[in-house]
Amino acid sequence: MKLLVAEDQSMLRDALCQLLLMEEDVDQVYQAGNGQEAIELLQAQTIDVAILDVEMPGKTGLDVLEWIRANKDMKVIIVTTFKRTGYFKRALAAHVDAYVLKDRSASELMQTIHAVLAGQREYSPELVEEAAFASNPLSQREQDVLSLAAKGLSNQDISEKLFLSNGTIRNYMTSIFNKLSASNRTDAVRIARENSWL
Incomplete structure (x- = not known):
């Protein structure tokens, strides 16, 4: 399978790509340092799963997700450190396949990749709980x-x-x-x- 990893922190991105390439069913991992680079790569390459960080310079992972939904037929996994309900709800509205936190191992991420390729969806339980109970404090x-x-x-x-x-x-x-x-x-x-x- 061919993957795209879009993450603005180069050390984290490099490490994740190296780990993913060690998986036997991963043929290629494309790298993007921001959302615009990710879109350019997606236009040029055939990719099975895009793994996107939320907060990146220029276009965010959510912008890229929305672009993909309008232009491509592929699986999208958002990986983030932010437990922000607004981000999660926006991703859900764009039919994200998985939305998970960065504190997981590469093998757990591979399980998520296989799950979305099999047509399943996966969301971090903490985010689901927060989204369900986050109420507006403003009158x-x-x-x-x-x-x-x-x-x-x-x-x-x-x-x-x-x-x-x-x-x-x-x-x-x-x-x-x-x-x-x-x-x-x-x-x-x-x-x-x-x-x-x-």
Whole structure:
């Protein structure tokens, strides 16, 4: 079988590729250091399974997954260190074949590869549990405020749009920052989007 490993940390990528090449049914392992390289390789080569890291420069593993679903018929495994519910839900929406954490051995990864080639799906139990129980800590009004802030509106603009005082909007923003452990508006918007709360 032919595999693609897309991972921006070169030492980790090299080690994983060496381990995979030691498996008797692996014929070739292509390497990509970022999402754009992965897409270029996928356009040029016939690959059975793409193993993608989530966070890479330029295009992420999730961007590559979505590109594959629109252009190719192949299996995709996301391997990540991040237990972020938003990432997991986005991968599920794109029909990822497996979504597993990086703390597994090469032999466990080979089992996952064989499982997806046999038509099975595999998701790390921790992620499934987190996705099932992750509830939005923001009230409806806080979501309204944050979604307007995400569009670049100032507190004054938001207060006029929602017919609330400037002080009330400030209080909502403080509450949002506290609930999301965010340091500023941009951070709060990013966290809320990653968790599909916005």
